[in-house]
Amino acid sequence: MYNSKITGVGHYVPENIITNNDLKQWMDTNDEWIQERTGIKERRWIDPQSEDSTSIMGVKAAKIAIERAGLTKDDIDFIIFATLSPDMYFPGGGVRVQDYLGMPTIGALDIRNQCSGFIYAVSVADQFIKTGMYKNILVIGSENHSGGLERSTRGRNVTVIFGDGAGAVVMSRSSKKDIGILSTHLHSEGKHAKELSLIGPSTGRWVDTIIKENDPNDVSYYPYMNGQFVFKHAIVRFSEVITEGLQANNLTSEDIDLLIPHQANLRIAQFIQKKFGLSDDKVFNNIMKYGNTTAASIPIALSEAWEQRKINDGDIVVLAAFGSGFTWGSVIIKW
Ligand code: ACO
Numbered sequence: 001m002y003n004s005k006i007t008g009v010g011h012y013v014p015e016n017i018i019t020n021n022d023l024k025q026w027m028d029t030n031d032e033w034i035q036e037r038t039g040i041k042e043r044r045w046i047d048p049q050s051e052d053s054t055s056i057m058g059v060k061a062a063k064i065a066i067e068r069a070g071l072t073k074d075d076i077d078f079i080i081f082a083t084l085s086p087d088m089y090f091p092g093g094g095v096r097v098q099d100y101l102g103m104p105t106i107g108a109l110d111i112r113n114q115c116s117g118f119i120y121a122v123s124v125a126d127q128f129i130k131t132g133m134y135k136n137i138l139v140i141g142s143e144n145h146s147g148g149l150e151r152s153t154r155g156r157n158v159t160v161i162f163g164d165g166a167g168a169v170v171m172s173r174s175s176k177k178d179i180g181i182l183s184t185h186l187h188s189e190g191k192h193a194k195e196l197s198l199i200g201p202s203t204g205r206w207v208d209t210i211i212k213e214n215d216p217n218d219v220s221y222y223p224y225m226n227g228q229f230v231f232k233h234a235i236v237r238f239s240e241v242i243t244e245g246l247q248a249n250n251l252t253s254e255d256i257d258l259l260i261p262h263q264a265n266l267r268i269a270q271f272i273q274k275k276f277g278l279s280d281d282k283v284f285n286n287i288m289k290y291g292n293t294t295a296a297s298i299p300i301a302l303s304e305a306w307e308q309r310k311i312n313d314g315d316i317v318v319l320a321a322f323g324s325g326f327t328w329g330s331v332i333i334k335w
Contacts, residue, residue: 001132002130002132003174003175003176004129004130004172005176005179006171006333008064008066008068008069009299009303010063011165011304012060013163013166014050015050016045017043018045019042020034020035020041020042023160034160037267040161040266040292042288042289043289044290046144054085054086054142055087055093055097057165058096058140061299062097062140062168063101064168065138071172076103076170077135077136078108079107080111080139081094081097081109081121082110082142083111083143084198097140114196114294114323115264115294115295115322115323115324116321116323117295118295118296118297118299118319119298119320121139122169122181123184123329126171136170138170141166141167141295141296142166143294143296146164148198157227158222158225162294164293165293166296166299167300167303168299168303169299182248182334185241187327189327190325193325196324196326198224199224205221231265231267238268238320238328239275239276241320241330245318245330245331251316253277256276257316258283258310260283260318260319261285261319261321262297263301264292265287265292269285269287286301316332316333316334317333
């Protein structure tokens, strides 16, 4: 058995900043409500005139991660792409990255696990590397939410939260024991699938049905979120899955050097921080700048934390996420 290690990190966010006050042109909302409930000050939304898309942003983040890993695109032997907002209904984003980066005909896998997508992707990559099947895997989380959000007061509880962006890591084979990904922990509870979902267009609600019914009150093609229900489950599952990861490695919360929670809501992160008794410097948050970027949130935060030298060799870094599905998970890393 080999070990797997994150050897390069990178991120890309569109230039176009949308502040809380900017949102007022579309909906009845205000800066105070958004900051108090979520911690968000601004988010990035793709400029529709720009070249950016989910896969293009993923490519931009990936190029940085590959370079920082000291590799070239030809060293990568597998791609894992996590998103809930692919450029096309099918195929997924992984093959687009393979094409845009001009890579050889390596395998490309898409992961559909929303906010937990990056955690699931890291776990899959970890297994492929540990068994010896692949040596260097490119793992990307990228989202283009802005085009699909309802820009009206009706959709405000969801629309104000989400932002666009991409993060990527390179995971590589390592022969050093006890360094790298120590363990990953994945869970789901599908009975709550509809509490945070986008129903149409899909095989459950095809475009021709939507057009035929032509119902102005049909919101099935906008994301739906039962916010308080999701919030209550999130704080429980975050705590459980972090504890599970620590226990699996005989660690306690005192061993955590940096916790990077999925950036869903600053209040959720603060609750977890308090629960585990972590000081401010041991929890990394950037939701204030980017909102919730779903599968991209953890790799963007990881890349920024690394750039700010908040992650050092030998550190215990904990990644954790909860979201639509419901799905949740954690990754325990010795950097
Ligand atoms: N601006 C102003 N007022 C608003 C807005 C807005 N953008 N949105 C809602 N309101 C109003 C509501 O209409 C309501 O008004 P009322 O009391 O007159 O009826 C009031 O504010 C309270 O609304 P709630 O929805 O109850 O507000 P809540 O405190 O629950 O906060 C939030 C909403 C921020 C969405 C919160 O529930 C939350 O963060 N939930 C968890 C999100 C999460 O973790 N998602 C998981 C990841 S996402 C993924 O997997 C894709």
